């Protein structure tokens with residue numbers, strides 16, 4: 001799948017999950033990481049950087065730091081890990097829809113795929129169009145509307161971070 005599709009689909013996936021527009025943008029940028037890591041070695045396409053477990057682990061570790069309330073630093077790191085983890089996971093999930101699939105396990109040659117898309121073919125753009133239409137219809141008919149059209153909602157996160165900083169420094 002192309003990077004444009006990855007970023008677009010990841011952005012709207014994050015919006016659908018209820019993330020605000022700035023977080024969704026960060027997640028969309030992170031979604032190219034699995035390919036970016038591999039670009040140094042094209043022969044290795046869709047190897048370990050496309051193993052779903054790495055990205056899920058980042059989300060779990062991020063969520064752990066978030067829930068533990070250790071310090072303002074770990075709180076901010078938790079968001080960083082969750083955004084990167086989600087971006088990577090969305091990428092892997094999208095590549096899973098292509099014919100080549102993604103590794104089932106770390107280092108495994110076995111692939112997992114639900115092959116409905118051929119990269120850079122009409123099927124990719126049809127999928128993109130369907131996904132965008134679905135997202136648009138869903139987001140304009142749900143509470144998530146607040147989060148996508150009123151970016152000030154993202155201030156909730158900032159306020160949370162500032163509150164935490166105050167608590168820590170107090």
Ligand SMILES: [Zn+2]
Pocket residue numbers: 001034035046050091095
């Ligand atoms: Zn990829």
